Amino acid sequence: MSLALQLLVNGLVSGGLLGVAALGVALIFGVMRVVNFAHGEFITLGAYATWLLVSQLHLSPLVGLPVAFVLGALVGVVVQAVVLARVTGRPELDVLMVTYALSVLGLGLFAQGFGGDFRSYSQGPHGNLDVAGAIIGWRSLTVLLACVAMSGATVLVIQRTRLGLGLRALAQNRDSAATCGINVVAAERIAFALASGLAAAAGCLVSMIGTTTPNVGHDLVLDAFVVVILGGMGSISGALVGALALGLVQSVVSYALDDSWSRMVAYLLLYCIILLRPQGLFGRAAA
Amino acid sequence: MLELQGVEVRYGQAIAVAGIGLHVSPGAWVALIGPNGAGKTSLLRAAVGLVHHRGQVRLDGEDLSSLPPWERQRRGIGYVPEGRQVFPQMTVEENLRVGAYTRRLAEVADALDMVFVLFPRLKERRTQAASTLSGGEQQMLALGRALMTRPRLLLVDEISWGLMPILVEQVFARLAELHRDGLAILQIEQNAREVLRHADHAYVMSAGELVLDGPARELAADPRVIESYMG
Ligand SMILES: Nc1ncnc2c1ncn2[C@@H]1O[C@H](COP(=O)(O)OP(=O)(O)OP(=O)(O)O)[C@@H](O)[C@H]1O
Numbered sequence: 001m002s003l004a005l006q007l008l009v010n011g012l013v014s015g016g017l018l019g020v021a022a023l024g025v026a027l028i029f030g031v032m033r034v035v036n037f038a039h040g041e042f043i044t045l046g047a048y049a050t051w052l053l054v055s056q057l058h059l060s061p062l063v064g065l066p067v068a069f070v071l072g073a074l075v076g077v078v079v080q081a082v083v084l085a086r087v088t089g090r091p092e093l094d095v096l097m098v099t100y101a102l103s104v105l106g107l108g109l110f111a112q113g114f115g116g117d118f119r120s121y122s123q124g125p126h127g128n129l130d131v132a133g134a135i136i137g138w139r140s141l142t143v144l145l146a147c148v149a150m151s152g153a154t155v156l157v158i159q160r161t162r163l164g165l166g167l168r169a170l171a172q173n174r175d176s177a178a179t180c181g182i183n184v185v186a187a188e189r190i191a192f193a194l195a196s197g198l199a200a201a202a203g204c205l206v207s208m209i210g211t212t213t214p215n216v217g218h219d220l221v222l223d224a225f226v227v228v229i230l231g232g233m234g235s236i237s238g239a240l241v242g243a244l245a246l247g248l249v250q251s252v253v254s255y256a257l258d259d260s261w262s263r264m265v266a267y268l269l270l271y272c273i274i275l276l277r278p279q280g281l282f283g284r285a286a287a
Numbered sequence: 288m289l290e291l292q293g294v295e296v297r298y299g300q301a302i303a304v305a306g307i308g309l310h311v312s313p314g315a316w317v318a319l320i321g322p323n324g325a326g327k328t329s330l331l332r333a334a335v336g337l338v339h340h341r342g343q344v345r346l347d348g349e350d351l352s353s354l355p356p357w358e359r360q361r362r363g364i365g366y367v368p369e370g371r372q373v374f375p376q377m378t379v380e381e382n383l384r385v386g387a388y389t390r391r392l393a394e395v396a397d398a399l400d401m402v403f404v405l406f407p408r409l410k411e412r413r414t415q416a417a418s419t420l421s422g423g424e425q426q427m428l429a430l431g432r433a434l435m436t437r438p439r440l441l442l443v444d445e446i447s448w449g450l451m452p453i454l455v456e457q458v459f460a461r462l463a464e465l466h467r468d469g470l471a472i473l474q475i476e477q478n479a480r481e482v483l484r485h486a487d488h489a490y491v492m493s494a495g496e497l498v499l500d501g502p503a504r505e506l507a508a509d510p511r512v513i514e515s516y517m518g
C-alpha cells in the first residue's frame with residue numbers, strides 16, 4: 001500500500017513536469033504548426049537561472065519560478081521574432097531543421113557556459129511528509145503543486161479568456177482567424193512566449209528535485225514529444241492526460257526494472273501510436 | 288467604396304487573376320459570376336489580404352495592398368469564405384465571439400442578439416460544436432461570424448453552395464435586409480439567376496479576366512450570360 005502510494009506520487013511529480021513541458025510543445029504546435037525541438041533548452045535555461053539565483057544570490061529556489069518564467073518568455077519572444085517568424089509557412093521539414101538547429105545551439109551554449117558538471121543545491125523546501133508509511137518529500141510536493149497550478153492557469157487562459165479564444169481560433173483555422181481581425185503574427189509570438197515561459201518555470205522545478213546539466217531539458221522534452229503525440233498533436237488537454245499517464249507508467253517501470261527502461265517504454269508506446277495513427281503524426285484528429 | 292486596380296494573383300507560375308479592376312460603390316450589391324476556376328475566389332482572397340497580390344486594393348481611397356487581413360478587417364471588410372471555414376471545435380457562440388474579437392466587450396452582447404435575430408437557428412444551437420452543424424447551418428454561422436465584425440463591406444463567396452432552394456431563398460432574404468440597412472456586398476455566386484435578381488451591378492470573370500460587366504438587370508437578360516450561367 002505504501003509502495004503503491006510512493007509510486008503514485010513519484011509518477012504524479014514526473015508526470016506533472018512532463019505535463020508542463022508538453023503543454024508548451026502542444027501550444028506551439030497547435031497555434032504555429034511548428035514542432036519546436038528547442039523547447040527543452042528553455043527548460044534548461046530556467047534550471048540554470050534558478051541554480052544561479054540560489055548559489056550566487058542566495059535566494060530561495062521558489063523565487064526562480066517567476067524569474068524563470070519571465071526570462072523564458074523574453075528569450076522566447078526574441079527567438080520567435082528573430083528566427084521562427086521568418087520561416088513560418090515554409091515546408092514542415094525546413095522549420096523542423098531550424099528548431100533542431102536552435103536546440104543544438106542551446107545545448108552548446110549551456111555546455112560552454114556551465115560546463116558538464118552536475119549542478120544542484122540544498123536550499124528551498126526540505127524535509128519529508130510521512131503519509132501512511134510512504135515518504136513524500138516536501139520538495140516533490142512543492143513541484144507537484146506548482147505543476148498543477150501552472151497547467152491549471154494555462155488551461156484557464158486558453159479556455160476562458162479573450163486571448164485564449166484567439167489562440168484557439170488560430171489553431172483551428174488560420175485564415176478565418178486572420179479575417180476575423182486576429183493579429184496572427186502577434187498571437188503566435190504570445191503563444192511562443194507563454195510556452196517558453198512555462199518551460200523555463202518547469203526548469204526551475206527540475207533544478208529543485210534533480211541535478212541540472214546542459215541536457216536536462218532536452219531529455220525531458222523527448223518524453224514530452226511522446227506525450228504530445230499520445231494526446232493528439234496540438235491538443236492541450238490530451239497532452240496533460242498523456243503526461244500523467246506516461247509519468248505513472250514510467251514510475252512503475254523504473255521501480256520494477258530500472259530507469260533506462262522507462263525511456264524505452266515511452267518510445268515503444270510511441271511506435272504503437274504511430275502504427276495506430278495511419279493519418280500520420282501531424283494529421284489532426286477529428287475532435 | 289472598394290476599388291480594385293490591376294489586381295494580379297499568381298500561384299507559382301500559374302496566373303489565377305490577371306490584372307483585374309473592379310468597383311463597389313457605397314451601399315451597392317455587386318455580383319461576381321464566372322465558370323469554375325475563373326479566379327473569383329482568388330480575387331476575393333486578394334481583396335481581404337489572404338493571398339499575396341499585385342495591384343491595388345483601395346477602401347474609401349486608402350490603399351490596403353500592403354496590409355494584412357486583420358488590418359483590413361478593422362477597416363470594415365467582412366468575409367464569408369468559400370466552404371464555410373468555421374472553427375470546428377468551438378461552439379456556435381464561440382465562433383461568433385471570434386467574429387467580434389476586435390469589438391468592445393459592451394458591444395458583443397448586442398451583436399450576438401442581432402445575429403440571433405437574423406438566424407434564430409444559431410441561437411438554438413449556440414452551445415453546440417460548429418462541426419456538428421449541418422452544412423446550411425455552418426453557412427449561416429460563417430455569415431453570422433462575418434456580421435459580428437460589423438463590416439461596412441461584405442465579401443461573400445458562394446454562400447448558397449449545397450443549400451436547399453428554400454435555404455437559398457432565406458440567405459438571399461437576409462442579405463437583402465442587410466443591404467437595405469446600408470451594407471455594401473460583393474458576392475461570388477454559382478446561382479447566377481438568384482444573385483442577378485438582387486444585385487445592382489455584376490461582373491463576369493473567366494480565365495482570370497473580366498469578360499463582361501454591367502447593371503445586373505441587363506446582364507440577366509444578356510444571351511451570353513443566360514446561355515453560360517443560367518441554363
Ligand atoms: N492555393 C492554390 N495553389 C495553386 N493554385 C491555386 C490555388 N488556389 C487556386 N488555384 C488555381 O487558381 C485558379 C483559380 O482558382 P479560384 O479558386 O480562384 O477559382 P474560382 O473562380 O473561385 O473557382 P470555383 O468557381 O470553382 O470556386 C484555378 O486554376 C485553381 O486551380
Ligand SMILES: [Mg+2]
Binds near residue numbers: 327328329369
Ligand atoms: Mg471559388
